Amino acid sequence: MKIHWDIFMAFFRVGMLGYGGGPASIPLIQKEVVGKYKWMSDEEFGDILAMGNTLPGPIATKLAGYIGYRVRGLWGMINAVLATTVPTIILMIVLLRSLSSIKDFDWVQGMTAAVIPVVGVMLAVLTWQFIDKAVGGMGWLQTGIMSIFIFILLQFMNVHPGIVIAALLIIALLKKDTSKKEKDTGSKEGDPS
Amino acid sequence: MTTYWEIFVAFFIPGILGYGGGPASIPLVENEVVDRYGWMTVQEFSEVLALSNSLPGPIATKMAGYIGYEVGGVLGSFIGVFAAVAPSLIIMILLLGFLLKYKDSPKVKRLTLYIRPVIAILLGVMAWRFFQESYVDIGIWQTALIAVASYLLMERLKFHPAFVIIGAFVYGGFFL
Numbered sequence: 001m002k003i004h005w006d007i008f009m010a011f012f013r014v015g016m017l018g019y020g021g022g023p024a025s026i027p028l029i030q031k032e033v034v035g036k037y038k039w040m041s042d043e044e045f046g047d048i049l050a051m052g053n054t055l056p057g058p059i060a061t062k063l064a065g066y067i068g069y070r071v072r073g074l075w076g077m078i079n080a081v082l083a084t085t086v087p088t089i090i091l092m093i094v095l096l097r098s099l100s101s102i103k104d105f106d107w108v109q110g111m112t113a114a115v116i117p118v119v120g121v122m123l124a125v126l127t128w129q130f131i132d133k134a135v136g137g138m139g140w141l142q143t144g145i146m147s148i149f150i151f152i153l154l155q156f157m158n159v160h161p162g163i164v165i166a167a168l169l170i171i172a173l174l175k176k177d178t179s180k181k182e183k184d185t186g187s188k189e190g191d192p193s
Numbered sequence: 194m195t196t197y198w199e200i201f202v203a204f205f206i207p208g209i210l211g212y213g214g215g216p217a218s219i220p221l222v223e224n225e226v227v228d229r230y231g232w233m234t235v236q237e238f239s240e241v242l243a244l245s246n247s248l249p250g251p252i253a254t255k256m257a258g259y260i261g262y263e264v265g266g267v268l269g270s271f272i273g274v275f276a277a278v279a280p281s282l283i284i285m286i287l288l289l290g291f292l293l294k295y296k297d298s299p300k301v302k303r304l305t306l307y308i309r310p311v312i313a314i315l316l317g318v319m320a321w322r323f324f325q326e327s328y329v330d331i332g333i334w335q336t337a338l339i340a341v342a343s344y345l346l347m348e349r350l351k352f353h354p355a356f357v358i359i360g361a362f363v364y365g366g367f368f369l
Binding site: 015016017018022023025047048050051052053054055056057058059060061062065066069077081084085086087088089091092093095096099107108109110111112113114115116117118119120121122123124125126127130131133134137138143146147150151154155160161162164165166168169171172173175177 | 206208209210211212213214215216217218219220221224236239240241242243244245246248249250251252253254255258259262270274277278280281282284285286289292293296298299300301302303304305306307308309310311312313314315316317318319320321323324326327330331335336339340343344347348354357358361362363364365366367368369
């Protein structure tokens with residue numbers, strides 16, 4: 001029972017202190033899991049993080065779930081995922097509900113109107129981060145050509161992003177790693193984050 | 194019943210395609226929630242996103258939990274979070290040993306790399322739509338003022354987004 005309490009507290013703290021979404025909580029998870037409770041070594045954590053980054057989906061819950069599973073099996077996994085997600089979801093629901101109950105006041109409409117450009121800036125910054133990482137991995141030229149092509153597919157031909165992503169995953173897996181040279185540059189430039 | 198199935202699909206797709214962690218799944222969630230199922234307007238989605246960004250914790254599950262709750266109550270919330278979390282977590286647990294062997298393989302690295310431009314385009318288009326919406330709503334000068342100020346505060350002066358959002362609330366409450 002003690003260990004379940006530890007798992008819950010470790011990931012509850014991570015969830016409540018991880019400002020800035022999943023990626024912001026990675027160092028917090030490491031602090032709890034490696035530093036405080038010593039459930040695994042730094043190296044193991046690094047490996048798990050590397051794999052978590054390669055797989056799709058939210059990173060914080062992937063790490064929490066996997067580590068919970070390693071420590072205490074299926075229930076450890078469920079415990080860790082709930083501790084990471086539930087508190088902040090409840091906060092969201094309560095805050096947004098109270099916001100929408102006063103929605104018709106003029107000043108509230110002003111508030112929500114002012115938030116839209118802020119979110120626009122956040123998204124623009126995220127856009128830039130993804131472009132920057134892509135350029136770091138495959139250079140300006142390839143990133144540029146791919147981006148234009150993808151833009152046309154998504155915006156003008158209305159292809160579902162899922163289909164574009166699935167097609168790119170297949171290309172990534174099928175593409176041959178011909179020369180030794182390509183392998184070397186690939187692993188050097190490949191961005192591990 | 195259909196609703197629960199739709200909630201599942203709406204968050205399963207971003208969960209399984211969102212390479213690059215939670216933030217990568219934002220435009221994919223928007224695609225399902227606003228464009229496909231019409232559960233929310235762009236304006237409502239932006240409020241959810243703004244609040245998700247200023248509260249702690251993983252962003253993808255916060256949105257899944259909240260939108261699931263709005264559409265289908267507590268069970269809907271649970272289904273949304275489950276759909277967002279379970280697929281990638283199950284893959285992780287089942288394949289970790291296997292994947293660790295190949296983690297330096299160029300193929301595995303390319304998986305994440307090739308997806309980045311797609312996510313960038315989706316995020317960029319979303320940012321554009323937010324600015325456009327704001328331009329229609331409060332005009333170009335207010336939009337530019339708030340955008341430039343929030344950029345400087347967040348990116349240059351490294352203010353926490355939560356404070357910038359609160360600042361925008363105060364400004365909007367008084368001046369808009």
